[in-house]
Amino acid sequence: MTSDNIFSGLKVVDLASFIAGPGAAVILSDFGADVIKVEAPTGDTWRIGYKIPPLPRAKDNYPWHLNNRNKRGLALDLKSPEARDVLRRLVEWADVLIVNTPHPAREKLKLGYEDVAPWNPRLIYADVTGYGDKGPDAQLPGFDITAYWARSGLLSQTRDAGAPPTLPVSGSGDHATAVSLYSAIVTALYRRERSGTGSYVTTSLLASGIWAGAVSAQAALCDATFFPLHDRAAPPNATFNVYRAADDIWFLIVLTPDKWPALANGIGRPDLLSDARFADPAKQAANSAQLTAILDQTFASQPMGHWREVFEQGHLTFGVVHAPGEVINDPQLRANDIVVPLDGAGELAATISSPIQVHGVAKVPARRAPELGEHNEEILKQIGFSTSEIDSLQASGAVPSARGRAA
DSSP states (O other): OBOOOTTTTOEEEEOOOSSHHHHHHHHHHHTTOEEEEEEOTTOOGGGGGGGSTTSOOOSSOHHHHHHHTTEEEEEOOTTSTTHHHHHHHHHHHOSEEEEOOOHHHHHHHTOSHHHHGGGOTTOEEEEEESSOSSSTTTTOOOOIIIIIIIITSHHHHSSBTTOOOOOOOTTHHHHHHHHHHHHHHHHHHHHHHHHSOOEEEEEEHHHHHHHHTHHHHHHHHTTOOOOOSBOTTSOSOTTEEEEEOTTSOEEEEEOOGGGHHHHHHHTTOGGGGGOGGGSSHHHHHHTHHHHHHHHHHHHTTSOHHHHHHHHHHTTOOEEEOOOHHHHTTOHHHHHTTSEEEEESSTTOOEEEOOSOOOTTBOOOOEEOOOOTTTTHHHHHHHTTOOHHHHHHHHHHTSSOOSTTOOO
């Protein structure tokens, strides 16, 4: 692979907090962008995310490194009048500015697109919100579980019949939205290459959630008839269902009708092929509870290793349900650079790479996220502040001194 980085020389200021906005900046950094993470003197709340239930508990601040690796850190009190000149110089320096400050607070801080765009006509101003930047609920606060999952309709569908909605995996909607925001940014960068001008790009947790569930949303748009919530014991399709092997491992099979003979023969039940109840897809659907009961009994007779061989030999699509501790040991992850080494984070020696690969181009080696305000003086000098001006900024409190910082 070449060591040339696609975004080498691209300058990004990440003013966003939590996950979606910073996650987009991480993807840019993976391909060589110089990203400055700007935080309030108290720090991004996501610094303590790993201490908030139900996130997994650990001694290492794993979510902070995951969403802020490869960045330089600047602590800045945007509420301070003296911070305005720092912000202006950052915007003048940057190619991309990422924000997710709620719009009412953004207006008070004069951080909106109309406020900062005159400072840099080539700026890509990237905004991520909960529910979109227009409409009656544009100013509502939102997390991925409320906007991406609940309001989009995803949470209502990802459960079995009779079960209440449950909590999805932490940050899953945020990381999907981060890819959406990254896509908006690179689209605007391409436009800038052609036009020479910057852009104001947006996405939202809601829009990304609707897109993730767009098959169902599109079905609703055409007044389609929906099946009831999934019932594993009596599904609409017994060959599109979850089963359990003898060693208590759950797995899914997802088969097209032409694979039915391979399944019946593979599991040692060729008699099912001549059973009138299962003669065609329509009859299988009508008798799905009976077929599921037969498959339940059959699959419970052998461990997962046996069924894996059967499915692989029959070219049948299946997926084993893995827990996180199993997922990280999947050889596919390291073979495809999904899990990569993380430098400088102590015992936290690996991290999850962004899901985009450009063949022939190596990503930047992942390095730890910055401590709060770790690169204050370096960054301020880079954007034109003298030593005396930096001392003045520190004295005013706009930029806190380096003492007492913690990751």
